[in-house]
Amino acid sequence: MPSECPPPSYSPRTSNLSFVLKNPHDVEFVERPIPQLSSPKDVIVAVNYTGICGSDVHYWDHGSIGHFVVQELMVLGHESSGTVVEVGSAVTGLQPGDKVAIEPGYPCRWCAECLAGRYNLCPEMVFAATPPHHGTLTGFTLPPTYQSTSTHC
Template identity: 65%
Template sequence: MSGPQNLSFVLAKPLDVKFEDRPIPELKDPREVLVRVRVTGICGSDVHYWQHGRIGDFILKAPMVLGHESAGEIVKVGSAVTDLQPGDRVCMEPGVPCRHCPECKFGKYNLCHDMRFAATPPYDGTLAKYYVLPQDFCYKLPENVSLEEGALMEPLSVGVHVVKQAQVKPGDSVVVFGAGPVGLLCCSVAKAFGATKVVAVDIVPSRLEFAKKYAATGTFQPTKEGTPASNAAQIIKENGLGVGADVVIDASGAEPSIQTSIHVARNGGTFVQAGMGRPDITFPITALCVKELTVKGSFRYGAGDYKLAVELLAHGRLSVKELITKEVKFEDAEKAFEEVKNGKGIKILIRGPED
């Protein structure tokens, strides 16, 4: 065969990416499958690794393939695979846990200490022609779900997990801080779960305009002059939230948003932190205690989240097409990363390498 066998988009070091032909990965377990990657979305974490070479304790020490929001087609299956076959279109859950630790056994495999997560050092990502996964981390796409939509199942699963953490139920009022991809998807999933009021908060007017057209029933742009408490009061007043929101989700990681979130929540309400920002912040702990809030973190996605994400989309409970800004060829991957870094669009997709 001529030409590259497994062309991959590799981060050699911060600000240094290159295309590299790597060996086609082999199936090492009878329950694994080989996927031909067709579409990959760019995530903020990919851009952060490209720019800085690290996120927290995860530090790039050797060249690493980027990407983890992907969908593709099965090209080969292991001898013990029974529910997938070559030609099946699948979305790919990019984090494989050890399956043996207490967290895995408790059904919290997203908290596994030995998680092998794509494009998180030292593990290669999915921006390549081929990628290997266990069969149960590939989800067959229904006929009415495209591969492009399949690539968005990763961020949608994050939104599903956040909203499940918040235990959103029919009739709830929900305020979401941050109208980036995850925040927007939290709005959409909250509505799918039955929330009647979904308010998106952001400092960028264009994002709020999109949020209102997409899934939010109301929006709010904080003022620089306002305090967290005064901005919270205004959010409640403008959106008819009465004594406060039942559920508040921060998908921004920004300290002012987190502070405002606590003041927006009603007494006895729920606050979920989904966005990651600075390691330490100033937090309105008195308001938290007096309101007796339920406070939770949210990390990636867990058991059932990918499956539910696919089902919500397949049954028309929500839509993700609107989030796709554009698609680019594999050879234009670095340009696409530049656009994401500069805040252009919402979700840019990269096509897999052609034959």
């Protein structure tokens, strides 16, 4: 028995195939543009793995969770890991080729809770695959700029 699993093979992707919820019980794979850097703090990640969460299933089944209602096409998925492919000029701590887990919640990083180390209590927190934000069941993702220079990616 091998002592470790071989790493997954990696070849540069040229497409951004995404799993998109159109309506309840109506999903399809859609080719979307590959994200581009637009800020010095941006990080582009090639998504290698994404889990399917109960919330993804709930959106597929009902089109909403509480007051979060899918009103436009939305990429599902938020439990992901990947490989950094490009970083903006102000990004520190990450470089192309780094393997990362992508935090599904994106805090502001500047409120009192975030500065105290309790980013999970951030009142401005937004979540991947929660309207109006796209998820990470896609070839490439660009997490919100305000969290990209942190260890959340």
